[in-house]
Amino acid sequence: GENVEQHPSTLSVQEGDSAVIKCTYSDSASNYFPWYKQELGKGPQLIIDIRSNVGEKKDQRIAVTLNKTAKHFSLHITETQPEDSAVYFCAASTTSGSRLTFGEGTQLTVNP
Amino acid sequence: GAVVSQHPSRVICKSGTSVKIECRSLDFQATTMFWYRQFPKKSLMLMATSNEGSKATYEQGVEKDKFLINHASLTLSTLTVTSAHPEDSSFYICSARGGGTGGGYGYTFGSGTRLTVV
Numbered sequence: 001g002e003n004v005e006q007h008p009s010t011l012s013v014q015e016g017d018s019a020v021i022k023c024t025y026s027d028s029a030s031n032y033f034p035w036y037k038q039e040l041g042k043g044p045q046l047i048i049d050i051r052s053n054v055g056e057k058k059d060q061r062i063a064v065t066l067n068k069t070a071k072h073f074s075l076h077i078t079e080t081q082p083e084d085s086a087v088y089f090c091a092a093s094t095t096s097g098s099r100l101t102f103g104e105g106t107q108l109t110v111n112p
Numbered sequence: 113g114a115v116v117s118q119h120p121s122r123v124i125c126k127s128g129t130s131v132k133i134e135c136r137s138l139d140f141q142a143t144t145m146f147w148y149r150q151f152p153k154k155s156l157m158l159m160a161t162s163n164e165g166s167k168a169t170y171e172q173g174v175e176k177d178k179f180l181i182n183h184a185s186l187t188l189s190t191l192t193v194t195s196a197h198p199e200d201s202s203f204y205i206c207s208a209r210g211g212g213t214g215g216g217y218g219y220t221f222g223s224g225t226r227l228t229v230v
Contacts, residue, residue, distance in 0.1 A: 034219065043118070043205050043221040044156070089155060093219075099146065100207075100219060102155045 002027040004092050006103025014111050019080050021106045023090035024072040030092040033073045034100070035064060038087045047088075048075070080110045114140050116208045118222025125196055125229055133191045133225045135206035140220075141186035142208035147179075150203040150224075162189055186210070196229040203227075 003026040013019050025033075031052035036044035050057045050064045050073065057064050061080075066073040077084055087107050091100040115138040125131050135145060144163050148156040160176075162168035162183035170176045178200075180192040189208070193200050206222040 036221075041203075041224070041226065043116075043224045045221070046219070099158055099161060104155045105153075107153075 002030060002092055002094065002101040004090060004101050004103045006090050006106060008106060009104065010107045010109070012109045012111065013080055015080060015082060017080055019075075019077045019084070019108055019110075021075045021088055021090070021108070022072060023074070023092075023103050024070075025092045025101075026071065027092070027094060028068075028071065029094045032093040033064070033066060034091050034093075035062075035075050036089045036091065038089060038105075040086075044089060077108075080108075082110050082112050084108060085110045114208075114210075114220040116142075116206065116220045116222040118206050118225060120225060121223060122226045123228070125227070127197055127229055128195055130192055130194045131196055131227060133193075133204055133206070133227075135189045135191070135208065135222050137187045137208045137210060137220070140208075140210045142189070142210040143186065144209040145183055145189040146207040146209070146219075147181060147189075147191050148205045148207065150205060152203075156205060159191075193227065196227070198229045201227055201229045 006023045034049035037047045038044045048062050048064050050066050061078045063076040087105045089105050090103040093100050117136045119134050147159045150156050159174045160168045160170045162181050164183050164186050168181035183189040205224045
């Protein structure tokens with residue numbers, strides 16, 4: 001089955017700096033890669049996603065890149081703010097509607 | 113956008129009793145629902161997948177008689193933890209797929225239920 005690895009497990013940055021979280025996946029059939037933000041005591045919220053037919057997607061301060069050849073994808077957050085502090089999860093899915101395989105999560109802390 | 117409502121958000125129950133958690137898709141029809149369990153500082157662990165009108169498919173190691181899942185309609189799935197014990201204490205999260213804007217593939221998560229068994 002699919003295996004998703006995520007790094008780093010913790011990341012601390014100063015407000016205004018950029019943050020990068022990286023994930024690798026094992027199943028070359030995976031074609032959907034969402035990123036979720038989870039705040040304490042809440043469910044995951046989708047922040048951005050990318051499909052295998054594109055290499056990069058951006059939404060304001062958030063961007064995701066995908067390298068299908070290397071089987072890795074990354075989340076980039078620019079101009080970080082304290083409210084960006086949360087746990088971020090990457091995930092991968094092989095087909096529409098199939099199960100999501102999650103990475104282990106990254107605790108991002110943005111220091112004011 | 114797609115909204116999934118999960119209730120209750122917190123529940124405390126005594127050992128040996130059963131607890132039901134509801135997951136509702138408010139503005140779309142959820143053809144598939146997923147139930148996850150999450151331990152502190154850990155990732156989401158898939159427990160089971162259910163399709164409306166069908167029996168749930170449980171992940172290896174998940175006791176189907178312990179965690180009863182019902183997906184009787186396109187907008188409601190329930191997870192019942194039967195004869196709960198302290199080791200069942202955890203954060204349970206549902207996810208629904210159907211329509212909506214959950215990233216194009218329609219995965220929308222509920223807000224989670226913190227279960228504490230005393």
